[in-house]
Amino acid sequence: MKTHLALLRGINVSGHNMIKMEDLKALLERMGFANVRTYIQSGNVFIDSEEEDGPSVGFKIKQEIFKEWGYDVPIIVITKEDLVASLQNNPYLKEKDVDTKKLYFTFISKELNANSIHELKMSQVKPDEAVIDKNRIYIKYAVGAGKTRFDQKYIEKKLNVTATMRNLNTVTKLLEMYNE
Structure with a gap:
């Protein structure tokens, strides 16, 4: 199983x-x-x-x-490995004094390549930031998830993928549940 x-x-x-x-x-x-x-x-x-x-x-x-x-x-x-990698590889978690309430993880239906970040046209959603890591996108919102154009619909349209987002608290709790 x-x-x-x-x-x-x-x-x-x-x-x-x-x-x-x-x-x-x-x-x-x-x-x-x-x-x-x-x-x-x-x-x-x-x-x-x-x-x-x-x-x-x-x-x-x-x-x-x-x-x-x-x-x-x-x-x-x-998988559990996806959650572990999400927390280990997220560069925003390494920033001093980062507002963790503004950190989100977007899980993608397929693996993205390094050029995919250009397809997101981040200049259109500044000052929000994002980093692509295979089938994940790490997001740091400037104001918050509720006040941005940079949402899963935007990501899906620009990258032609299926996407779903979770905040840091949820990703952390899901990993805890995987370990239970």
Whole structure:
């Protein structure tokens, strides 16, 4: 059995795509996943599966959510190693006196190359900052996530990918849960 972390994007946000976590858990258990655990209402779900391939797991979950609720929910499936690398490789975490409330992690559906940072056209979203690390983007907002154009929709449009964001507290808690 392999433990996967499915990050569902856009559920239970501002009254849209409402899915109760206990209903999602029950659906995933009916699908044959074991040890299903959720964290907060925004779609962070741990599952154990015989399936090794994360994207395949995400696709199956996406299909079942659509069948059950009619929502087209993008899903990124990551590993414990992704979370560890996110915290170890984020250059903003090494800055003295950084405001950790303004640090976000964007998980991407495919690995990006070094030139992808140019495709983001960061000059259009200054003073926000970003660094690309394979299938992750580390973001440091100047003001905050709620007051910027540099959101997952912007990233998806510029890079032609599926993306989902989590703040530092959530990423830290998800790694703790992986270790439980």
